[in-house]
Amino acid sequence: MDISTVLRDAAGGHRLSEKEAAALLKVRGRDIFEIFSTADILREERAGPVVTYVRNQNIHITNICKNLCGFCGFGRKEGDEGAFCDDRDTILKKVALASSRNVTEICLLSGVHPGFTMETYKDILSTVHGAAPDVHIHAFSPDEVMHAARQSSISTKEVLERMKSAGLSSLQGTAAEILADHVRSVICPRKVPTADWVRIIREAHRMGIPTTATIMYGTCETEGDRARHLAILREIQDDTGGFTELVPLSYVFQNTPLYRDGIAGPGASGREDLLLIAVSRLFLDNFRNIQVSWGKLGIKLGQLALLSGANDLAGTMFSDEVSGDAGAAGADYLDPTMMDTMVRDIGRSLRQRCTDYTLV
Ligand code: SF4
Numbered sequence: 269m270d271i272s273t274v275l276r277d278a279a280g281g282h283r284l285s286e287k288e289a290a291a292l293l294k295v296r297g298r299d300i301f302e303i304f305s306t307a308d309i310l311r312e313e314r315a316g317p318v319v320t321y322v323r324n325q326n327i328h329i330t331n332i333c334k335n336l337c338g339f340c341g342f343g344r345k346e347g348d349e350g351a352f353c354d355d356r357d358t359i360l361k362k363v364a365l366a367s368s369r370n371v372t373e374i375c376l377l378s379g380v381h382p383g384f385t386m387e388t389y390k391d392i393l394s395t396v397h398g399a400a401p402d403v404h405i406h407a408f409s410p411d412e413v414m415h416a417a418r419q420s421s422i423s424t425k426e427v428l429e430r431m432k433s434a435g436l437s438s439l440q441g442t443a444a445e446i447l448a449d450h451v452r453s454v455i456c457p458r459k460v461p462t463a464d465w466v467r468i469i470r471e472a473h474r475m476g477i478p479t480t481a482t483i484m485y486g487t488c489e490t491e492g493d494r495a496r497h498l499a500i501l502r503e504i505q506d507d508t509g510g511f512t513e514l515v516p517l518s519y520v521f522q523n524t525p526l527y528r529d530g531i532a533g534p535g536a537s538g539r540e541d542l543l544l545i546a547v548s549r550l551f552l553d554n555f556r557n558i559q560v561s562w563g564k565l566g567i568k569l570g571q572l573a574l575l576s577g578a579n580d581l582a583g584t585m586f587s588d589e590v591s592g593d594a595g596a597a598g599a600d601y602l603d604p605t606m607m608d609t610m611v612r613d614i615g616r617s618l619r620q621r622c623t624d625y626t627l628v
C-alpha cells in the first residue's frame with residue numbers, strides 16, 4: 269500500500285476501507301508524521317481551529333461490579349477492601365460539590381453493581397437531576413442498560429425510556445472496549461457482547477438520546493481489531509448520526525489483572541496512541557469530534573494528539589478513580605488554565621463547550 273496515495277485520497281474525500289485503516293495503524297518510521305499531518309488538515313476542515321473542553325465532574329457511586337474486567341483496577345467484589353456504594357445523602361453531597369464548581373455536566377461513572385435494578389438507576393437519576401436540574405447528566409453504558417433490563421425483566425428500550433424520563437441527558441458509549449467478541453472474551457467476558465452493545469446504542473440514538481463512542485485499546489487486540497471497531501462505529505453513525513464524539517481510551521495497565529497475569533503488556537506506545545487518533549480522524553469521516561483523554565495520555569502526549577487529528581480536550585473531571593486505580597498519575601483534574609497553556613503553545617485557542625458541543 270502506498271501511504272502517500274492513500275492519504276492524498278483520504279484528504280480528497282475518499283472513504284478509507286477497513287483494510288487501509290488497519291494498514292495505517294501498523295505504520296512505523298517517519299511515515300507516521302505524514303499520517304498525523306493529513307489528519308490534522310482534516311481536523312481543521314471538519315472541526316475548525318478551536319480546541320474545546322467541557323466543565324464536568326465525574327461522580328463514582330459504587331466500585332462494586334459484577335464484571336471485574338481484566339483491564340480494570342477500579343471494580344471490586346462486595347466486601348473487598350475499598351469497596352463502596354454511596355447512599356442517597358452521599359450522592360447529594362457529591363452533586364452539591366459538583367454544582368459549587370459550576371459544572372455543566374455530571375458524569376456518572378461506576379461499577380455495574382450486581383444488586384442494582386431499574387428502580388436503583390431511576391432513583392440515582394432522579395436524585396441527581398432533582399439536585400442539579402440544569403446540569404446535563406451523562407451516564408450509564410449499554411452494559412448497565414442491559415443489566416437493568418435483566419434485573420427488572422423489561423426490555424432495554426424500556427430501560428432507556430425510563431432513564432430518559434428520570435433525567436438522563438446522554439448515554440455513555442463506554443463498555444465498547446474493542447467491539448470484537450474474540451477480544452471481549454479475554455478482556456471483559458461478562459460484558460455485553462458486540463451485537464448487544466450495537467443494538468442498545470442504536471436504540472438510544474433512535475430515541476433521541478445521544479451517546480459518545482469509545483475505544484479502549486492497547487490490551488491484546490490487533491490493528492485489524494481496532495479497524496473493525498472503527499468500522500462498526502462509522503456504520504452506526506451513517507445510520508443514526510447519534511454519536512457526539514469518539515473518545516479513544518488508552519489502556520492503563522499498572523494495577524490490572526491482565527497485566528499482572530501476563531495476558532497484556534504495558535499498553536499502547538506513544539506511536540500507537542497518536543496513530544489511533546490520526547487514523548480515527550481519517551477513517552471516521554462522519555464524526556466531527558475526536559477527543560483527547562489527557563488523564564490517560566498525559567499533558568505532553570495529549571498536546572501532540574491535538575496536532576494529530578483531535579479537536580477536544582474532554583473535561584475537567586475533578587475525579588477519575590477509574591484511571592487512578594488502574595495506575596494513571598494526575599488523572600483527576602486538569603485546570604482550564606493549564607489546558608489553555610497547552611493549546612496556545614500549539615497556536616490554537618481554547619473554548620468551553622457544553623456536552624453537545626455548543627460553545628459556552
Ligand atoms: S471496567 Fe467497568 S464494568 Fe469492567 S470491572 Fe471496571 S468498573 Fe466494572
